Amino acid sequence: MMQDDKVIVCEKLTKRFGDFIATNEITFNVHKGEIFGFLGANGAGKTTAMRMLCGLSSPSSGKATIAGYDVYTQTELIKKNIGYMSQKFSLYENLTVRENIEFFGGIYGLSDERIKSKTDELLRVLGLKSEANKLVASLPLGWKQKLSFSVAVLHDPQIVFLDEPTGGVDPVTRRQFWDLIYEAADRGITVFVTTHYMDEAEYCNRISIMVDGRMEVLDTPTNLKHSFQARSMDEVFYQLARGAKRGD
Numbered sequence: 001m002m003q004d005d006k007v008i009v010c011e012k013l014t015k016r017f018g019d020f021i022a023t024n025e026i027t028f029n030v031h032k033g034e035i036f037g038f039l040g041a042n043g044a045g046k047t048t049a050m051r052m053l054c055g056l057s058s059p060s061s062g063k064a065t066i067a068g069y070d071v072y073t074q075t076e077l078i079k080k081n082i083g084y085m086s087q088k089f090s091l092y093e094n095l096t097v098r099e100n101i102e103f104f105g106g107i108y109g110l111s112d113e114r115i116k117s118k119t120d121e122l123l124r125v126l127g128l129k130s131e132a133n134k135l136v137a138s139l140p141l142g143w144k145q146k147l148s149f150s151v152a153v154l155h156d157p158q159i160v161f162l163d164e165p166t167g168g169v170d171p172v173t174r175r176q177f178w179d180l181i182y183e184a185a186d187r188g189i190t191v192f193v194t195t196h197y198m199d200e201a202e203y204c205n206r207i208s209i210m211v212d213g214r215m216e217v218l219d220t221p222t223n224l225k226h227s228f229q230a231r232s233m234d235e236v237f238y239q240l241a242r243g244a245k246r247g248d
């Protein structure tokens with residue numbers, strides 16, 4: 001791949017809290033349109049790393065650029081060029097589906113015309129036309145997650161960060177969610193995703209696994225299974241994570 005194809009460039013990125021090193025010299029690149037899985041047991045340092053990559057927390061040392069922007073000095077430009085979805089903060093439950101889409105379109109600074117066409121397109125693609133005027137609170141969790149993802153890429157960001165986006169739903173619903181991820185990646189949106197589900201890990205182009213603040217491995221699911229002589233990603237993860245000191 002070409003040099004300028006890299007949308008995340010990270011070199012020895014570190015975050016300390018006093019004497020404690022939450023994220024320890026992580027070095028990796030992510031390419032345009034890639035689906036990059038960011039795995040690790042509880043407490044491994046994923047959220048801390050992700051917050052630095054999104055321009056929400058200043059690193060203690062190391063370097064990183066996101067969509068070409070520096071994580072120390074260009075955090076506003078980073079925020080304009082990324083989308084973000086987490087399990088916890090997503091949609092307004094007390095607004096309708098349509099109102100949520102319009103709200104986020106407004107936040108992202110899309111024109112009224114663009115918001116209208118995007119809203120119609122989204123409702124059609126998600127099969128939510130007849131639910132447009134229903135409160136988000138009334139939707140099943142799987143639909144909320146799909147809507148939440150669609151809203152996170154409404155402004156066609158260069159990268160979308162997904163923090164455990166599919167918690168609490170069954171594998172079939174998760175698979176449908178991943179169809180949306182593939183579509184976004186096909187459109188050139190880079191996807192950076194944390195998950196605890198190993199079936200989802202298999203869907204990623206490459207996976208990194210964090211152990212106690214360090215990025216222990218980074219490769220394709222196939223290569224990882226091969227080098228750990230494991231039948232599944234579950235086994236790879238277990239072999240790495242059982243040595244971890246942190247977590248619960």
Ligand SMILES: Nc1ncnc2c1ncn2[C@@H]1O[C@H](COP(=O)(O)OP(=O)(O)OP(=O)(O)O)[C@@H](O)[C@H]1O
Nearest residue numbers: 017020022040041042043044045046047048049246
């Ligand atoms: N503000 C903070 N001050 C001190 N320690 C912190 C702070 N934020 C995180 N930590 C510690 O850093 C470590 C990594 O936490 P982090 O939330 O990044 O892990 P994680 O991999 O995202 O785990 P999880 O999957 O549970 O969210 C944990 O031991 C946590 O207690």
